Amino acid sequence: xxxxxxxxxxxxxxxxxxxxxxxxxxxxxxxxxxxxxxxxxxxxxxxxxxxxxxxxxx
Numbered sequence: 001x002x003x004x005x006x007x008x009x010x011x012x013x014x015x016x017x018x019x020x021x022x023x024x025x026x027x028x029x030x031x032x033x034x035x036x037x038x039x040x041x042x043x044x045x046x047x048x049x050x051x052x053x054x055x056x057x058x
Contacts (some may be wrong), residue, residue: 003023008032028057031050033049
């Protein structure tokens with residue numbers, strides 16, 4: 001692995017595991033769409049939002 005990017009908004013305070021090969025690491029705080037509460041429309045919108053943010057950064 002060359003790069004490891006953690007994305008869960010809750011992972012920022014957690015200790016990352018040791019990755020083989022000493023890749024560059026980064027943390028992108030993206031809200032976890034699985035934790036979104038609301039009506040039937042809320043979760044798909046949260047997934048789309050997370051996808052757009054990741055696609056833009058990549």
